[in-house]
Amino acid sequence: MRRLLVMVVSCLIVAGAIALGEEPRYGGVMRAAMQTNPPTLDPHKTTTTATQQIACHVFEPLIAFDENFNPKPVLLQSWEVAEDNLSYTLHLRTGVKFHNGKLLTAEDVKASLERIIAISPISGYYDGVSEINVVDDHTLQVRLSKPMNLVAAMTVQVTWQGIMPKEFAENHDELRVGQLIGTGPYMLVEWRPDQYVKLVRFPDYVPVEEPASGFVGKKVAYFDEVLFIPVKEVGARIAGLETGEYDYAEALPIETLKTIQANPNLVPHIVKPQWALVWELNSKEWPTNNVKFRQALLAALDMEFVVSTVVMNDPNFYSVNPGFVFGPWSAWYTEAGKEYYNQANLERARKLLKEAGYNGEDVVLLSNRDYYWMYRCTLAAAACLERAGIRVKIEFSDWPSQIGKALTLKGWNINQTGWSPCEEPVRTKGSLQCGAPYAYGYCNPKMDELLDQISRPASFEERKQIWEQIQLLYYEDVPVIFFGYIFGLEATRAEVQNYQPWYVVPRFWNVWKRG
Amino acid sequence: MIQYAFRRLLALVPMWIVVSLITFSIMYLIPGDPLVSILGPSASPEARARMIKSMHLDDPFWVRYWKWLSGAMHGDLGESIFLGRSVSQAIVERLPVTLYLGIGALIVALVLGLPAGITSALKRNSAIDTAVMALALAGLSTPEFLLGLVLIYVFAVGLGWFPVGGYVPLTQNLLEGLRRLVMPCFTLGVIWAALVARMTRAAMLDVLETDYIRTARAKGLAERSVIWRHALRVALIPVTTVIGFVVLLIVSGAFITEIVFSLPGMGNLVVNSVLKRDYPVVQGAMLFITTGTLLINLLIDLLYAYLDPRIKYD
Numbered sequence: 001m002r003r004l005l006v007m008v009v010s011c012l013i014v015a016g017a018i019a020l021g022e023e024p025r026y027g028g029v030m031r032a033a034m035q036t037n038p039p040t041l042d043p044h045k046t047t048t049t050a051t052q053q054i055a056c057h058v059f060e061p062l063i064a065f066d067e068n069f070n071p072k073p074v075l076l077q078s079w080e081v082a083e084d085n086l087s088y089t090l091h092l093r094t095g096v097k098f099h100n101g102k103l104l105t106a107e108d109v110k111a112s113l114e115r116i117i118a119i120s121p122i123s124g125y126y127d128g129v130s131e132i133n134v135v136d137d138h139t140l141q142v143r144l145s146k147p148m149n150l151v152a153a154m155t156v157q158v159t160w161q162g163i164m165p166k167e168f169a170e171n172h173d174e175l176r177v178g179q180l181i182g183t184g185p186y187m188l189v190e191w192r193p194d195q196y197v198k199l200v201r202f203p204d205y206v207p208v209e210e211p212a213s214g215f216v217g218k219k220v221a222y223f224d225e226v227l228f229i230p231v232k233e234v235g236a237r238i239a240g241l242e243t244g245e246y247d248y249a250e251a252l253p254i255e256t257l258k259t260i261q262a263n264p265n266l267v268p269h270i271v272k273p274q275w276a277l278v279w280e281l282n283s284k285e286w287p288t289n290n291v292k293f294r295q296a297l298l299a300a301l302d303m304e305f306v307v308s309t310v311v312m313n314d315p316n317f318y319s320v321n322p323g324f325v326f327g328p329w330s331a332w333y334t335e336a337g338k339e340y341y342n343q344a345n346l347e348r349a350r351k352l353l354k355e356a357g358y359n360g361e362d363v364v365l366l367s368n369r370d371y372y373w374m375y376r377c378t379l380a381a382a383a384c385l386e387r388a389g390i391r392v393k394i395e396f397s398d399w400p401s402q403i404g405k406a407l408t409l410k411g412w413n414i415n416q417t418g419w420s421p422c423e424e425p426v427r428t429k430g431s432l433q434c435g436a437p438y439a440y441g442y443c444n445p446k447m448d449e450l451l452d453q454i455s456r457p458a459s460f461e462e463r464k465q466i467w468e469q470i471q472l473l474y475y476e477d478v479p480v481i482f483f484g485y486i487f488g489l490e491a492t493r494a495e496v497q498n499y500q501p502w503y504v505v506p507r508f509w510n511v512w513k514r515g
Numbered sequence: 516m517i518q519y520a521f522r523r524l525l526a527l528v529p530m531w532i533v534v535s536l537i538t539f540s541i542m543y544l545i546p547g548d549p550l551v552s553i554l555g556p557s558a559s560p561e562a563r564a565r566m567i568k569s570m571h572l573d574d575p576f577w578v579r580y581w582k583w584l585s586g587a588m589h590g591d592l593g594e595s596i597f598l599g600r601s602v603s604q605a606i607v608e609r610l611p612v613t614l615y616l617g618i619g620a621l622i623v624a625l626v627l628g629l630p631a632g633i634t635s636a637l638k639r640n641s642a643i644d645t646a647v648m649a650l651a652l653a654g655l656s657t658p659e660f661l662l663g664l665v666l667i668y669v670f671a672v673g674l675g676w677f678p679v680g681g682y683v684p685l686t687q688n689l690l691e692g693l694r695r696l697v698m699p700c701f702t703l704g705v706i707w708a709a710l711v712a713r714m715t716r717a718a719m720l721d722v723l724e725t726d727y728i729r730t731a732r733a734k735g736l737a738e739r740s741v742i743w744r745h746a747l748r749v750a751l752i753p754v755t756t757v758i759g760f761v762v763l764l765i766v767s768g769a770f771i772t773e774i775v776f777s778l779p780g781m782g783n784l785v786v787n788s789v790l791k792r793d794y795p796v797v798q799g800a801m802l803f804i805t806t807g808t809l810l811i812n813l814l815i816d817l818l819y820a821y822l823d824p825r826i827k828y829d
Contacts, residue, residue, distance in 0.1 A: 039597050039791060123561065176599050193598050194779035194787065195682065231680065233775045235664045239672045240679040400792050401545065 024498070028513040030223045032506065033231040033246040041191060042175045043162045044120045049420070052159040053505045054197055054228055056215065058099075059162020059182035062090065062109065063154045064215035067502060069330045069423045071155045072216040074208075075104065075163055075183065077138075081457045085147035092138040097204045098165050099187040106134040111169035112162070113142075119172050122160055124436075125153040125426060128455075147456045149463075152426045158215055159505060185221035185509045197228040212510050214502065222512035238491075241266060247496050247513065250506060252489045253372070254317050260491050269501035270316055271488035273327055273421045277307060277377045279365075279481040280406070280415040280431070283441035287358050288413040294478035295340075296352035297414075300388035301381060302344035307484040309380040310373050320484040324471045325422040327485050331460070332425060336468040337475030349388040362393040366406055367416040370399040373486055378416045381483070409440060414481075420504045421485075425454050425467050431480055432470070442479035516820060523813050530809060531802075535587065538801040539580050542794045570596065583798060592799030597791055602799035605784060612682055612780035613769050616703065617762065619696050620769075623704025624711050624761055629754075631708070632715025633747070639720065647712060654709030663702045663775035670698060680777035699776040703769065707761045714757040718750035752822050759815035763808055 043055035096104040128148030186199035201221040237249040260268040287293040311317035322338035367378040382392040406415040434443035495514040592602035635647040685692035770782030788796035
């Protein structure tokens, strides 16, 4: 009996201690060591990750996605689509305040959407919008020139679609600190390039009551301040975390996982998913302009070997699956065309090369050493091609030079890159549609038709069926090569509580520090 | 002397124009543009076209060069694409960090390098000489980033004496600012102390074998006086060249040190700007650094005459 009593009391003490440690606590500063500086803090001016990481704390979109990439309203209350599919009515949440104290109205949303359409690098997703009308303070009507899935467009890369007050949204030049005002849980107050970006808690933030997931649900800003500090040298990021100078560090080499696990003051986090390994193929240049040759590339590649090599064969850090851009964690995941994925079939590859008329010409592969995972992917995948008898000429340069050359569409066949996790099928239009900037010459009217169909308003089930056809056609045409996903490593100090790693941006809402 | 200095200053003008042309051309010729950094890799062609027009990136080379050069001659180095301020303002903000780092590193280099070189020369072929030269060789062979990271792990992570990096302006908090500069200054300084030590030793050995030193000793001067008053002053002439060289290397070496220790100095500014293709900043900063280099070289030449009265420029 006495023994039982001791056990019960011990359990209660432990449970109490855990509960005490996990009790949310306001206050403190989150010092986040980031690998790079943002080029700008204006979310409508760029698509870079460094800007998204900060902007998602300051701005909120109309719609965002949860951890399973399902669209959910954020600043919207609800929406309706007209029967003819040529207009949407958007109803806004009421009582939402901007950081300058002003209440969110339909005028602000209209000006923000118009700004996105006018200047954002992702404006192409809104190509069917013809007019935006304010119905009343909290209602808008968006008119379309062709049937278009507006919700899908709003869900694409939501961190770039923040809503701002009308007076700033009407300014189409780059906005600076003081003008970058959103409705998010943190406010932007200072940016000292190469030193830090400072956010402070927005005291009047009104969270929704739904449980937090992904970019939606309840958001609470517990920290007084969040500092994003650029620390380029990875050794310095880890050292700063060890000494307690930083509370969070991103983009750590996976080789450091054991070191971090061995340190009781640190908690490692695996960011799942983080990057898709991709080769973009130039359909304007021989031999990648030949579909048989592209199929030979796909046949020769051993995806398991390539992706596992990138992460030093650590199974915690990769996923190899046939879902083109959507992994098993997404509702859009499908295995259509899986027989074409991860073939590692050299015999078939050689047969297809012969049919293509390939005679051992140089295949120019653009890559870089700026991102270690791209570099490793290049070497491992090039080795697969060499085994099949393809002569690969790798050209390494820095990342901006590589992109610069890729955009010329001349003098290269394969462009090594990485894509952030895809949230919406319409995003693939940028890489699969005739004339799209990153289709690099690929054009198939059948694919265009399918992309057009998936861009129209329809139920999820209907759209999913179309997506399965797109994936199958992708595997037959091979406009790009999708290897698989790698996961990232980041770490926090042990006193940081409730941090949830996910996607390519850290989320510091609903996170606090133990007292 | 004044005439000579004036002539040299005049000669700097064509050199400065050539440098400006090279700096401008390099940024113009390398592939890639700032649009990838600003807009991101998935920007639409329309967004790229809009940005190219607004930044005048479609103007011909000579038009862009002339606009930039004429601005630079009036002290206007243009506006940074990313920083939201003028290039001159960015340089003014970053220069103190690099100067503190450079001055600190130079002090470390001289305090360690000069006595080590003199001692080594005076104890030629002894165990001390061998040890000093071996250390100097090791110092010269050590990459700055490696020494920086070793110092971080020993003195910041291990002993907790210094922070791992970051910058606090000395005007804001003198002690904390200095604490954050100790490791970066030591990283740079210790490497260049090795060069100063080797040059000082070689120069001292040459001077110690000259007739006038033998005469000084023969007439009964104290050894201390022979070394400090007669030998060292002459030996310092080649060492001065090296110190000038070290100042320049400190500025270029600071690129790496500033990145390892996350210091927002000129090095960090230039590296970031090159990676993002922030043309105005790279061109302006390089022009500024080159002008500084030319002026330091001139200053060193003038110092020769002060250190050795036999040198006459007129």
